[in-house]
Amino acid sequence: METIAMPAINFAAIMPETILSVIAMALLLINVFVPSEQKAYLGYLSLIGIVVTFFTVIGGWGTPQEGFNGSVMQDNFALFFKGIFLVSAALSILISDQYMKREECNHGELYPLILLATCGMMLMASGTDLMTIFLGLELLSVSLYVLAGFQRDSLKSNEAGLKYFLLGAFSTGFLLYGMALIYGATGTTRIAAIASYVAQNSLAGSNLMLLIGMVLMAVGFSFKIAAAPFHMWTPDVYEGAPTPMTAFMSVGPKAAGFAAFVRVFVIALPTLRADWADLLWVLAVLTMTVGNITALYQKNIKRMLAYSSIAHAGYVLVGFVAGNAVGTAGIMFYMLSYAFMNIGAFAIIVLVGKKGEPNNNVEDYAGFGFKHPLLAVCMSIFLFSLAGIPPAAGFIGKFYLFSGAIQAGYIWLAIIGVLNSAASVYYYLRVMVFMYMKDPVEEFDWLKVSPAIALCLIIAVAGVLIPGIVPGYLLELAQKAVLL
Amino acid sequence: MLESLFFLIVAAVAVLSGILVITCKNPINSALSLILTFFCVATFYVMLEAPFMAAVQVIVYAGAIMVLIVFVIMLLNIKTETDKRTSHAVLISSIIGLFVLFETIYFLNRSSLTGSKGLMDSAMIKSVGHTEIIGKALFTDFLLPFEITSLLLLVAIVGAVVVSKRKI
Numbered sequence: 001m002e003t004i005a006m007p008a009i010n011f012a013a014i015m016p017e018t019i020l021s022v023i024a025m026a027l028l029l030i031n032v033f034v035p036s037e038q039k040a041y042l043g044y045l046s047l048i049g050i051v052v053t054f055f056t057v058i059g060g061w062g063t064p065q066e067g068f069n070g071s072v073m074q075d076n077f078a079l080f081f082k083g084i085f086l087v088s089a090a091l092s093i094l095i096s097d098q099y100m101k102r103e104e105c106n107h108g109e110l111y112p113l114i115l116l117a118t119c120g121m122m123l124m125a126s127g128t129d130l131m132t133i134f135l136g137l138e139l140l141s142v143s144l145y146v147l148a149g150f151q152r153d154s155l156k157s158n159e160a161g162l163k164y165f166l167l168g169a170f171s172t173g174f175l176l177y178g179m180a181l182i183y184g185a186t187g188t189t190r191i192a193a194i195a196s197y198v199a200q201n202s203l204a205g206s207n208l209m210l211l212i213g214m215v216l217m218a219v220g221f222s223f224k225i226a227a228a229p230f231h232m233w234t235p236d237v238y239e240g241a242p243t244p245m246t247a248f249m250s251v252g253p254k255a256a257g258f259a260a261f262v263r264v265f266v267i268a269l270p271t272l273r274a275d276w277a278d279l280l281w282v283l284a285v286l287t288m289t290v291g292n293i294t295a296l297y298q299k300n301i302k303r304m305l306a307y308s309s310i311a312h313a314g315y316v317l318v319g320f321v322a323g324n325a326v327g328t329a330g331i332m333f334y335m336l337s338y339a340f341m342n343i344g345a346f347a348i349i350v351l352v353g354k355k356g357e358p359n360n361n362v363e364d365y366a367g368f369g370f371k372h373p374l375l376a377v378c379m380s381i382f383l384f385s386l387a388g389i390p391p392a393a394g395f396i397g398k399f400y401l402f403s404g405a406i407q408a409g410y411i412w413l414a415i416i417g418v419l420n421s422a423a424s425v426y427y428y429l430r431v432m433v434f435m436y437m438k439d440p441v442e443e444f445d446w447l448k449v450s451p452a453i454a455l456c457l458i459i460a461v462a463g464v465l466i467p468g469i470v471p472g473y474l475l476e477l478a479q480k481a482v483l484l
Numbered sequence: 485m486l487e488s489l490f491f492l493i494v495a496a497v498a499v500l501s502g503i504l505v506i507t508c509k510n511p512i513n514s515a516l517s518l519i520l521t522f523f524c525v526a527t528f529y530v531m532l533e534a535p536f537m538a539a540v541q542v543i544v545y546a547g548a549i550m551v552l553i554v555f556v557i558m559l560l561n562i563k564t565e566t567d568k569r570t571s572h573a574v575l576i577s578s579i580i581g582l583f584v585l586f587e588t589i590y591f592l593n594r595s596s597l598t599g600s601k602g603l604m605d606s607a608m609i610k611s612v613g614h615t616e617i618i619g620k621a622l623f624t625d626f627l628l629p630f631e632i633t634s635l636l637l638l639v640a641i642v643g644a645v646v647v648s649k650r651k652i
Contacts, residue, residue, distance in 0.1 A: 009627070120635075
């Protein structure tokens with residue numbers, strides 16, 4: 001009888017994931033004993049879990065941990081992204097309870113699913129093996145399919161869940177095929193080993209299998225980050241999903257997709273850089289332009305934010321194409337500030353809606369600024385930041401993404417990006433025009449701000465303004481987390 | 485010689501039954517053709533000296549998953565033909581399909597498609613055993629992915645309950 005030698009496990013490398021998944025499973029059990037009016041307590045418990053996890057993330061900063069024979073690597077890059085995921089999960093949980101109660105679907109399974117999705121994102125950010133990254137992505141995706149269809153009585157929500165599931169499964173096929181071809185070409189799934197095998201045997205440029213694998217993986221990841229032309233699912237899913245879940249899936253999964261995308265392409269395929277930089281250049285231009293132009297025509301504010309999130313994926317791709325320290329730090333800074341501004345905007349959308357009447361059209365915001373000045377100011381701050389107007393964090397993020405591109409010699413890409421960003425101001429400002437320059441049609445008397453949403457708004461406004469005015473500290477953190 | 489002849493026969497059956505899956509009007513016939521495809525793929529695994537994969541293919545795919553598919557078809561009880569595809573879609577997709585086919589043939593003739601051979605060869609699989617190699621890999625190199633799979637299954641179960649149970 002042969003014994004199997006235990007691999008070097010090193011739990012420190014997966015500490016955040018372990019804590020989150022244990023809490024998620026505990027919540028599933030506790031959920032059975034909580035009556036349905038009090039499901040909010042599950043939300044508070046999961047927030048405590050997220051805070052604890054956040055401290056382990058901070059504690060791990062600066063000491064890279066490798067675990068499971070090289071399946072995961074918790075370095076600063078992974079930790080920074082884990083911070084983004086935790087922020088987006090926490091903010092989404094804060095706005096969930098009021099919405100779910102209003103729409104009568106406050107089932108307790110919501111919180112474990114959010115936590116497990118976050119766990120999947122973390123595995124994507126720290127995975128150094130294609131298998132880990134793929135399974136992290138699946139864990140994330142399966143949770144998101146359910147969360148998109150969570151409002152079971154709403155046809156729109158059902159449609160969103162089903163559409164996301166079908167198209168997501170399809171894109172997973174591309175990603176997996178790409179990974180299989182790369183495994184076939186190099187004989188390993190560890191991304192560092194892939195890089196050294198490709199370099200030793202000088203496969204780059206001559207080996208077709210490797211090249212097709214790379215392209216297919218790019219397709220799979222592009223779907224997750226909603227880059228054009230793989231963005232078709234985004235508007236329908238964002239519109240139909242429960243609003244807090246739209247907020248969650250517009251930020252966290254996008255950041256996770258970028259984390260895995262960057263790590264696989266930068267570490268495993270640096271020798272193919274010329275090929276994939278060209279590919280991503282085209283993707284970036286297409287994504288920015290398609291996203292912004294289509295957003296101009298949207299009447300529904302959730303659809304508008306969906307197209308705007310496609311455009312934002314385009315801006316971040318610019319930083320990825322640049323590939324230097326400034327561009328990569330820009331990606332991380334931008335994703336973090338995007339978490340604050342986008343979830344903040346969705347929090348206001350949650351507040352403006354009422355049961356059965358989502359009030360999602362831009363016209364529904366007429367006169368909102370006179371009835372609820374404070375909330376309208378918050379919304380304006382988020383929209384300014386999304387448009388990239390100083391002193392909001394969105395401006396600093398875009399500045400670094402584009403200056404990274406200029407430093408790397410992609411002048412045209414930066415110019416197209418800035419032009420796109422200018423065009424986007426139109427549709428963000430239109431909401432503000434309705435809020436401040438039209439006479440109120442509604443009284444907005446149903447509007448009630450729960451303490452949780454107030455806390456979410458305060459955090460989001462602080463998260464947009466403080467890094468926008470004093471960006472130095474966060475940028476320094478992001479620069480320490482760069483993979484290069 | 486005999487082996488490649490056998491391969492060609494099985495491959496032809498696999499392709500034919502694959503085409504039948506998407507061309508049959510009756511969903512039950514499609515499902516049955518899919519079973520045939522799965523069996524052909526299982527045969528390929530045997531020829532590649534991966535008997536464990538072949539067994540899993542038959543038990544899980546041809547067995548469990550197909551029962552599920554047929555069960556759902558019976559449950560939905562689709563009678564009428566709902567397929568009203570426009571000729572545009574057929575035309576465009578066949579043009580794209582032909583384009584991709586020619587592209588593939590062109591590139592296959594021009595560049596190398598070789599990859600790493602890896603550690604496993606026939607002699608090693610014979611001496612250690614195929615199932616043992618998989619088991620060992622799962623508990624050493626792929627221990628973390630193996631554990632993540634358990635979380636994935638948990639999410640799938642919770643999700644199925646949330647989406648479909650009448651009262652939760």
